[in-house]
Amino acid sequence: MTAPALRLDEVSKTYPSGDDEIVALDHTCIEVASDELVMLLGPSGSGKTTLLSIAGGLLSPTSGRVEVGGTDIADLDGKALARFRRERVGFVFQAVNLVPFLTARENLLVVGELGGTSRSGRRRARERADQLLGELGLADRANNLPTQLSGGQRQRVAIGRALMSEPDLVLVDEPTASLDTELGEQVMQLIRDEVKAREVAAVLVTHDERMQHHADRVLRIVDGHVTE
Amino acid sequence: MRLALRELRRMPGRFFAVGTALMVIAVLVLVLGAILDGLIRGSTGVLRAQAGPLLVYDDEARQTLLRSRVDADLAEQVADVDGVADVRGLGVTNVTVDPPGETTAEDGLLGLVVVGAEGENRRLTPPGRGEAIADARILDEGFEVGDVVTLPGDVQVEIVATVRDATTNLAPSVWVDLDTWREVTVAVRPDAGLGEGVVQALNVVVEDGRDPLEVAAAIDEATGSTQTLDQEAAVAAIPGVSSQQTVFAAIIAATLVVAALVVALFFVLLTLERSGLYAVLKAIGASTGGLLGGLVVQAVVVAAGAAVGAALLTFGLLAVLPDAIPVELRAGRVAVALTGLLLMSALGSVFSLRRLVKVDPAEAIG
Numbered sequence: 001m002t003a004p005a006l007r008l009d010e011v012s013k014t015y016p017s018g019d020d021e022i023v024a025l026d027h028t029c030i031e032v033a034s035d036e037l038v039m040l041l042g043p044s045g046s047g048k049t050t051l052l053s054i055a056g057g058l059l060s061p062t063s064g065r066v067e068v069g070g071t072d073i074a075d076l077d078g079k080a081l082a083r084f085r086r087e088r089v090g091f092v093f094q095a096v097n098l099v100p101f102l103t104a105r106e107n108l109l110v111v112g113e114l115g116g117t118s119r120s121g122r123r124r125a126r127e128r129a130d131q132l133l134g135e136l137g138l139a140d141r142a143n144n145l146p147t148q149l150s151g152g153q154r155q156r157v158a159i160g161r162a163l164m165s166e167p168d169l170v171l172v173d174e175p176t177a178s179l180d181t182e183l184g185e186q187v188m189q190l191i192r193d194e195v196k197a198r199e200v201a202a203v204l205v206t207h208d209e210r211m212q213h214h215a216d217r218v219l220r221i222v223d224g225h226v227t228e
Numbered sequence: 229m230r231l232a233l234r235e236l237r238r239m240p241g242r243f244f245a246v247g248t249a250l251m252v253i254a255v256l257v258l259v260l261g262a263i264l265d266g267l268i269r270g271s272t273g274v275l276r277a278q279a280g281p282l283l284v285y286d287d288e289a290r291q292t293l294l295r296s297r298v299d300a301d302l303a304e305q306v307a308d309v310d311g312v313a314d315v316r317g318l319g320v321t322n323v324t325v326d327p328p329g330e331t332t333a334e335d336g337l338l339g340l341v342v343v344g345a346e347g348e349n350r351r352l353t354p355p356g357r358g359e360a361i362a363d364a365r366i367l368d369e370g371f372e373v374g375d376v377v378t379l380p381g382d383v384q385v386e387i388v389a390t391v392r393d394a395t396t397n398l399a400p401s402v403w404v405d406l407d408t409w410r411e412v413t414v415a416v417r418p419d420a421g422l423g424e425g426v427v428q429a430l431n432v433v434v435e436d437g438r439d440p441l442e443v444a445a446a447i448d449e450a451t452g453s454t455q456t457l458d459q460e461a462a463v464a465a466i467p468g469v470s471s472q473q474t475v476f477a478a479i480i481a482a483t484l485v486v487a488a489l490v491v492a493l494f495f496v497l498l499t500l501e502r503s504g505l506y507a508v509l510k511a512i513g514a515s516t517g518g519l520l521g522g523l524v525v526q527a528v529v530v531a532a533g534a535a536v537g538a539a540l541l542t543f544g545l546l547a548v549l550p551d552a553i554p555v556e557l558r559a560g561r562v563a564v565a566l567t568g569l570l571l572m573s574a575l576g577s578v579f580s581l582r583r584l585v586k587v588d589p590a591e592a593i594g
Contacts, residue, residue, distance in 0.1 A: 086513020114518060
């Protein structure tokens with residue numbers, strides 16, 4: 001039986017606040033199968049960003065166990081964690097966050113370059129980047145800088161970047177936050193099509209209830225508590 | 229590293245300020261070095277012209293020509309030492325003369341150094357009685373080949389030729405035979421104690437295949453009253469040379485430290501400005517070490533560009549300086565100075581490490 005793409009087992013995250021503590025996540029248990037698209041719905045301050053950060057190894061939990069593709073990431077040191085994020089996880093950030101001085105193609109290639117690649121590896125990466133850009137409808141934009149792309153096009157480049165390393169898990173943060181309804185639908189459909197085509201698991205965090213129909217499963221989070 | 233290089237290629241304007249600052253600093257370092265080397269060159273022409281590698285002073289002279297006296301008996305003793313191929317007398321005296329036309333000197337008198345020598349050296353063969361070979365700078369003071377120079381003691385010598393790179397004490401030298409030199413010296417300093425056959429130092433030519441330092445030790449042991457130095461040590465012993473080197477080295481080192489601070493400040497500010505981008509890069513898998521490596525590469529590339537610009541600018545600047553300012557731009561010093569600039573720039577960029585470590589990849593999300 002394949003390990004789930006993501007398993008959070010009694011994960012909690014608390015922050016000290018004077019004599020009290022703020023509970024961002026409270027004994028959270030979730031599993032995401034290897035080809036599942038799970039949507040995490042919740043208002044601002046509900047803890048969804050914290051959960052996403054912990055799942056991606058950007059934050060350490062206060063307690064509990066985090067497994068990605070069967071690997072417990074709690075024991076990884078800084079260098080190993082960086083490698084884990086580079087090779088096993090793909091991020092699509094709310095603010096897109098493309099590197100402003102890299103072209104669309106180079107923004108996809110940067111993930112591999114951060115880890116150092118051989119010449120043949122670079123050639124393969126370039127072929128994969130061009131393939132992804134083609135699938136995302138950006139083949140003719142490969143040499144454009146982010147400033148030369150529309151908001152939707154930049155979002156698609158970010159999706160391509162997240163998929164470049166063939167990760168176990170894609171984490172998507174508020175993908176439709178700055179998009180109108182029609183464009184938001186297009187982006188959501190694109191994300192779904194891409195993760196399904198690659199049989200990659202995805203956790204998508206949003207407060208936008210209108211996008212639920214794109215998910216295989218919807219979880220709700222309020223004040224750090226996750227419910228189905 | 230590819231990321232860092234791409235940023236340099238695509239956004240060169242971002243690095244213009246620090247590159248310009250580094251270029252100015254590099255020009256300063258190179259000019260300082262050129263002045264130092266020019267001063268040393270202008271002070272050491274006579275010693276560097278000597279054919280042999282060793283200079284013998286009397287051991288009470290504190291390694292200066294002015295105080296040293298070597299008589300003919302001592303010269304014979306030195307010549308008998310095993311390993312000595314030839315011994316040539318040497319003497320140097322500062323004088324002033326009336327130039328034929330306008331001079332650069334404020335009081336209208338021209339400072340010269342009369343050098344008494346024997347035997348062919350690296351620049352010239354000392355002329356006969358009544359003749360002189362002068363450093364080419366004398367031509368800038370209105371003299372021409374064929375002119376007669378009246379030295380102190382009413383000693384007249386005709387300039388029969390000129391040579392380059394023979395200044396000493398920053399003044400043009402006039403090379404004469406030893407007897408002429410003694411005559412002039414006695415006229416200038418009657419208490420100089422220069423009897424027949426007395427010189428200030430001996431230049432020793434060493435036999436082929438012999439270690440000069442071994443021969444030097446043998447000379448001092450044989451005579452018991454000499455101090456024998458190689459050319460490098462003799463140059464360093466010239467009054468002022470060592471202190472010039474120390475002072476200029478300190479100034480150059482301080483200037484390079486400033487370069488490191490400039491780079492450190494620039495890259496710390498740049499890291500602050502790019503903390504959002506670094507958070508994203510860390511989130512997608514960049515290591516702190518990798519990001520720091522990129523900064524170091526950028527610092528070194530910018531410094532290298534500044535170094536090339538500085539070298540070109542310095543060549544141009546020195547070419548238009550008046551001849552009176554002693555400068556010499558040596559390839560070795562340029563290489564050392566610019567390498568120092570690259571190293572200090574790399575070091576300066578490392579100051580961003582603390583800021584880089586603090587960048588939290590979680591900030592890339594929300």
